[in-house]
Amino acid sequence: MEVEEAVFGVDDETGAGEEAASGKRRFFSRLRDRLHKTREQFINRMDRLVLGRKKIDMDLLDELEEVLITSDLGVRTTQLLLEKVADKIKRQELKDPQKLRDQLREEITRILSVESSAWDPRSARPFVIMIIGVNGVGKTTTIGKLAHQFKSEGLKVMLVAADTFRAAAVEQLSLWGERVNVPVVKQKSGSDPSAVAFDAMDAAVSRGMDIVLLDTAGRMHTKVNLMEELKKVQRVVNRKDPSAPHEILLVLDASTGQNALSQARLFKEEIGVTGLILTKLDGTAKGGIIVAISDELQLPVRYIGIGESLDDLRPFDPEEFTRALF
Numbered sequence: 001m002e003v004e005e006a007v008f009g010v011d012d013e014t015g016a017g018e019e020a021a022s023g024k025r026r027f028f029s030r031l032r033d034r035l036h037k038t039r040e041q042f043i044n045r046m047d048r049l050v051l052g053r054k055k056i057d058m059d060l061l062d063e064l065e066e067v068l069i070t071s072d073l074g075v076r077t078t079q080l081l082l083e084k085v086a087d088k089i090k091r092q093e094l095k096d097p098q099k100l101r102d103q104l105r106e107e108i109t110r111i112l113s114v115e116s117s118a119w120d121p122r123s124a125r126p127f128v129i130m131i132i133g134v135n136g137v138g139k140t141t142t143i144g145k146l147a148h149q150f151k152s153e154g155l156k157v158m159l160v161a162a163d164t165f166r167a168a169a170v171e172q173l174s175l176w177g178e179r180v181n182v183p184v185v186k187q188k189s190g191s192d193p194s195a196v197a198f199d200a201m202d203a204a205v206s207r208g209m210d211i212v213l214l215d216t217a218g219r220m221h222t223k224v225n226l227m228e229e230l231k232k233v234q235r236v237v238n239r240k241d242p243s244a245p246h247e248i249l250l251v252l253d254a255s256t257g258q259n260a261l262s263q264a265r266l267f268k269e270e271i272g273v274t275g276l277i278l279t280k281l282d283g284t285a286k287g288g289i290i291v292a293i294s295d296e297l298q299l300p301v302r303y304i305g306i307g308e309s310l311d312d313l314r315p316f317d318p319e320e321f322t323r324a325l326f
């Protein structure tokens with residue numbers, strides 16, 4: 001086993017609160033900016049729909065249905081939203097077409113606020129996070145960004161290259177390790193991923209790590225082997241620490257729209273996914289998929305990715321997201 005060395009820096013906590021607040025503000029304006037294609041596809045079309053209308057009639061609801069479906073909210077979630085709107089109209093609580101927007105925003109925020117256990121990486125040591133998802137969705141990049149964030153919070157992070165099938169994947173993870181200055185556990189290409197995970201668990205304990213980020217293979221999700229292999233990694237980690245893995249996060253590429261939804265369905269069925277990370281919400285008009293996935297799968301979105309730089313991954317806040325979108 002090989003563990004690349006890293007030096008851990010000491011964080012300067014002076015003005016940390018202020019810095020966090022201004023970081024949040026900066027992220028919000030970037031989020032707003034990067035969601036512009038989804039906004040154009042969804043919100044702006046909805047706004048144009050109600051423009052100049054005096055009442056909400058069947059025609060308007062039909063057109064709204066089309067906007068929702070073509071914004072990747074999916075048939076099921078679209079029906080749910082339309083039922084809520086129809087219900088409000090029936091109860092005379094919604095008459096003005098101009099109020100439709102507020103109504104939808106409220107409902108969508110509710111859908112995105114999936115109930116879940118608190119996200120608490122300090123609840124165990126090491127806190128083991130398995131990152132899963134098909135190739136190309138942004139897994140490795142996301143691991144790099146997560147490592148950077150945890151490290152800047154003063155946590156000791158270790159990366160584990162359990163995607164041993166592709167030499168390039170191990171190499172890419174090593175580069176991230178160097179870039180954010182955290183150790184990477186790896187073995188030679190082709191070795192058993194669960195053996196890498198097994199050794200990594202020992203290394204993490206002996207080196208007093210706070211966070212272990214496990215990168216896994218992502219060949220096509222239709223291959224039964226992949227699921228079996230992921231389960232094996234999960235079992236091995238669990239044997240080392242009965243409370244681990246503490247999170248199994250599924251990474252999905254939002255720009256693939258309905259495809260991301262079917263991947264999520266399949267992974268959830270096979271593996272005990274605990275949460276989601278939606279990447280590439282920038283530059284896509286298919287961002288509405290986040291609503292469909294939350295509604296159908298009832299899994300919390302833990303992080304969203306809105307670009308390629310280190311700071312373009314943030315914890316997901318439904319309120320902030322809908323505020324930026326609408």
Ligand SMILES: Nc1nc2c(ncn2[C@@H]2O[C@H](COP(=O)(O)OP(=O)(O)OP(=O)(O)O)[C@@H](O)[C@H]2O)c(=O)[nH]1
Nearest residue numbers: 135136137138139140141218279280305306307308
């Ligand atoms: N625009 C944008 N690009 C992203 C985001 N996250 C990741 N990417 C890019 O997506 C591409 C694929 O990312 P990887 O991290 O290599 O994806 P992976 O899932 O590890 O893929 P494999 O290594 O092929 O399994 C890279 O070019 C990333 O820079 C994001 O939030 N926005």
